[in-house]
Structures are given as C-alpha cells and as structure tokens.
Amino acid sequence: MASAPPPGEQARPRSDWAVLRRLLPYLWQYRWRVAAALAFMVAAKLANVGVPLLLKELVDALTPAPGQSLLGLPPGTEPWLLVPVGLLLAYGLLRFSTSLFTELRELIFAKATEGATRAIALQVFGHLHQLSLRFHLERQTGGMTRDIERGTRGVQSLISYSLYSILPTLLEVALVLALLGVKFELWYVWTTLIALVLYVFFTVRVTEWRTQFRRHMNEMESVSQTKAIDSLLNYETVKYFNNEAFEARRYDEALQRLRRARLKSQATLSLLNAGQQLIIAVALVAMLWRATVGVAQGHMTLGDLVMINAFMIQLYIPLNFLGVLYREIKQSLTDLDKMFALLDKEREVADAPDAQPLRLDAAPDIRFEDVRFGYERDRDILHGVSFTIPAGKTVAVVGPSGAGKSTLARLLYRFYDVGRPGAGPHEPTGRITIAGQDIRHVTQDSLRRAIGIVPQDTVLFNDTIEYNILYGRPDAGHDEAVRAARAAHIHDFIARLPKGYQTLVGERGLKLSGGEKQRVAIARTLLKDPPILIFDEATSALDSANERAIQAELRQVARDKTTLVIAHRLSTVVDAHEIIVLEQGRVVERGTHAELLAAGGRYAQMWALQQNTAEQEDGHQVA
Incomplete structure (x- = not known):
C-alpha cells in the first residue's frame, strides 16, 4: 500500500510552459470566444495606433506654412471654419473604438475566464474529497485553502494579464516599429528596440531576483493564515487553558515575519520601478531630441514630433507595468502549479x-x-x-x-x-x-x-439542525427529519428552541452540547437507514437516563x-x-x-x- 506524500512536501515545480499546457484544455472548450477576443484585441490596437496618426494630421492641418494663414484660408474667416471637423470626428471615433473593442474583448472572454476558473476549482474540490483520510489528517487547512484561493485567482490573473496586457502590448510594439520604419529613418526603430530590450532585460532579471522575496512573503502569509485559522478552530481549547495571550504572541510572531518579508518585497519593487523609469526617460529624451532636430531642419513636421511623442507614451505606459505583469504572471503560474499539485496527489485508496x-x-x-x-x-x-x-x-x-x-x-x-x-x-x-x-x-x-455510522466525535456543519439531520439523506423532507429526531430523542429539545429546526449549530456544532450533537448524529444515521x-461509542456523551432510552x-x-x-x-x-x-x-x-x-x-x-x-x-x- 503506497502512502500519499505529506501535504507539506511540494513536488518539484513544473516549468512555466508545463503549467500553461495544463491550463490550455480548460480554455480549449471556449476556443471560439478566445478567437473572437483576439480579433477584438487586434481591432482595439489598430484603432489605438491610428490615434497618433490622426493627431499628426490634425496638428499639421492646424499649423500654417510660412507666409500663409491657417489652412490657406483668407484672413477674417469664421473660426469654426478653420477647424478640420472631419479629422476631429475621426480622432474621436478612433478613441471611442479603442475603448469599445477593448470592452467587447473583455465581455466576450469573461465567460471563458470564469468557466475555466469554475472548472478547475470544482475539480480540485472534488479531488480533495477523494483523497485519503491520511492526507486530511496531515494537511494544514489554512495553508491549503490559501493555496486553492490563490490558484483560482491565478487563473483569472494569468488570462487577464496575458490576453489583456502582454499580447496587446507586443502587437502594438510591432505596429509602432513598422510605422516608424516606414515613415521615418531606422534610427527611431533601433532606438526603440534597444530601449525595449534593455527594459525587458532589466525587468526580467530584477523580477527574477526579487521573486525569492515575493515567495517568502507568500509563505509567511500562509503560515500566519494557518496559525490564525488553527487557533480559531480550537477556540475552546484556547479558553480551557487560558492561552489567549500565548496564541496572540504566536500570531504576532508570524505577522512580524510577514511584515519583514513585505518590506523587503516593497523595497525591491521600488528599485525595479526606478530602474524602469530611468530607461524609459533616456529613450524618450533621445527620440524627442532627434525629432526636434528634424523639425528645426525642416524635413519633419510639428505633427511628426507630436506623433512620435504620442507613440512613445502609448508604448511606455503599458511597459511601466511590465515588471508588475511579469511578476504577477510568474506568481500566477506558481500558484496554479501548487493547485495542480493538489490535483496530482494520488489517492491512497482508489477503486480498482x-x-x-x-x-x-x-x-x-x-x-x-x-x-x-x-x-x-x-x-x-x-x-x-x-x-x-x-x-x-x-x-x-x-x-x-x-x-x-x-x-x-x-x-x-x-x-x-x-x-x-x-x-x-x-x-x-x-x-x-x-x-x-x-x-x-x-x-x-x-x-x-x-453503511451508516454514529462516530465517537461528532462534527456538524455550520448550518441548521435540520440541514445536519437531512445530511443523512439530503433528498428527504422535513417530516422525515422530524421522525428521525423523535427516534433519536432530540425532537423535544429542538421544539423548545426559538427557531426550532432552523437553529444554527455553529462552527463544528459548538452551539450544541456533546450529547445534543451525538443525538443529531444518531438522527441523521437513522434517516439514512442503511x-x-x-x-x-454512540452514546458516550449522553447522561445515564438518555443513554438507556437511546440504547x-x-x-x-x-x-x-x-x-x-x-x-x-x-x-x-x-x-x-x-x-x-x-x-x-x-x-x-x-x-x-x-x-x-x-x-x-x-x-x-x-x-x-x-x-x-x-x-x-x-x-x-x-x-
């Protein structure tokens, strides 16, 4: 009989591509939505790149040549006739189209994102219920639920950042470089490329270096979460031994370690952001200086200068978040890997x-x-x-x-x-x-x-008494629950409660006494009728009179x-x-x-x- 690996042992992490391959089948069933979302993404980026081009035409149209009036019209012309209405309308339409196509992309793809997240979360939930009792006795509930929460959130983050940020940015970079190469000299293309390569290289290296601090921060977060949940689940034990201050110290120690980890993570993030801004500023100044010289020499227009500036701003605004995106994507892949590792845990007891x-x-x-x-x-x-x-x-x-x-x-x-x-x-x-x-x-x-069982240690769901009785046979009705309660000699007690069968029993049934919980357990087993x-030890928590009656x-x-x-x-x-x-x-x-x-x-x-x-x-x- 092979034993399942302890929950604390993490299998060797998969490569990022392996995690992505594991995720793709969940998205493949929404492939038409993916294709439609990609089409809207391309349309949004084409509209976005068209905005600086129209801005150039608008500026050039409003810039009079030497010795001429605006647009070549005679002096004294009405001001509203001087405005290039068609260009303005086209500019506004492109701006609106960018937002419209972006929102359509997110609307179309939302079902795919939520569907994949639901499918993975449901599969993990079902798999955890199929794992052996040994796994559940050894697991840490707080840390495991945190891993599942991060994993499901990681699906959304990974899809969102890759489809909504990385791919659109790459497409826009390609379009801008093509336009710069066609309309201007290659110096602008090479300057942009060098800046982008330096930016990406610096971002990736620093982000990889600071990942250790981010990972340590997440570990400390899981530890503090586990300690808090474990202490709250054992609330009565804490009270029995008057250890509230001891539990607070343990939790505070975990929070202190978490605070130090977060400060290190924030310091390295500040270093990353400062380096990114330096690279962007140097590249932007170099390109604007070159464009300014071109305008002064007469082989470039003022609209060209405005267009190049607009292109660079449009490129560098999303690049400002590249470090965040790269880190979040890496973190999402790590979180997904942890959740997939739960799915990979073998069932110690499996059907032949x-x-x-x-x-x-x-x-x-x-x-x-x-x-x-x-x-x-x-x-x-x-x-x-x-x-x-x-x-x-x-x-x-x-x-x-x-x-x-x-x-x-x-x-x-x-x-x-x-x-x-x-x-x-x-x-x-x-x-x-x-x-x-x-x-x-x-x-x-x-x-x-x-098989039906009345266990020695009865644990109830944090729901109503009726829900816990009907758990023995969920398709039964209220009358059957009452009959089972009468047979378990607990109906009279329930009837005296203000809310009767709708009374909440509290976390793990702590609002009921040991004997009351045991009689609820007897009732639900009687209802199952196996x-x-x-x-x-079905009557171990009962007094002698009730024990004889229930026996x-x-x-x-x-x-x-x-x-x-x-x-x-x-x-x-x-x-x-x-x-x-x-x-x-x-x-x-x-x-x-x-x-x-x-x-x-x-x-x-x-x-x-x-x-x-x-x-x-x-x-x-x-x-």
Missing part, C-alpha cells in the same frame, strides 16, 4: 479498475479475515484480527484505548486499505468481505452508501441490520450476539456477555472494574 457496485439483497454478513494494518510502516495496529458479524446480527468490540477498535470502522469504510504503508507485495494483509465480496473490489461509493450500522431505540433500529458496536462502557453491549475483546490489536476473548463473565478472563476483569466505578459514582451522588 474492474470495481463493481456492492451487491446486497438484505442485511449482509461481514468478515474480518486475518486483518493486519498499520498507519505507519514500522508500527502495526492490528495483528491478524479475524471475526464475523452474521447477517442481521450485532457484534460488539470492546477493549482499552489504543486497542484498535475505531480502526476497524475506518477499515470497513475503506478510509484505509488493509496492510501498511510501503508494505511489500507478498506481506500478508488479510481482507474484509461484505456478503462474500472483498471491499477492495467494490466501488467506494456503493460501499459507503450501504443495511450496515456502526456505533462507535433501547438503537437496539430497535439495529434489528435485522448487520451492526458493529465499538464501545468502552460494557453496559451498552450486554445484549450483543457476540462480544470481541481486543487488546493491543489482537483478539484475546470472544463470546456472549454471560460466557465471557463465566470465563473469568479479561472481559470479566473490565466488567468488575466498571461496575465498581459505577457504584462509587452512585455513592458520591447519594452522598
């Missing part, structure tokens, strides 16, 4: 290629056959455990903490497969069968649909169902058809309650100890 749905006609028998298991390679939990739960019967597993009782439920649910991480192909692992079908050869969906039941109800529910009861309190399993005593991962005794007491072994010792404890507690209560 030929897996079939679990076939059940009635309550099945369950067999644990020489089951061996360990969470880690060098530490076994179960050592050849074998027992059978007959169809429609109840078998209880008891034993001290750490004996491996709850592990049996996890294996039955296939949260893990039998065996150990890194085990050799010939190491014995045993097997678990339901109605004679090895659970490794059936689909996990059909397996888990056939042929196999697992009660893992009677659970016995009624378990009738004609195959039931595995995992218990610490032996009084809750005296009616089981068979009791398995588990100790250090081995079956040490088995039999009915009466048989085990008569044997005078480990079970009898545990029974005597618990009875003495119960009598002492009753004595204290009487006193």
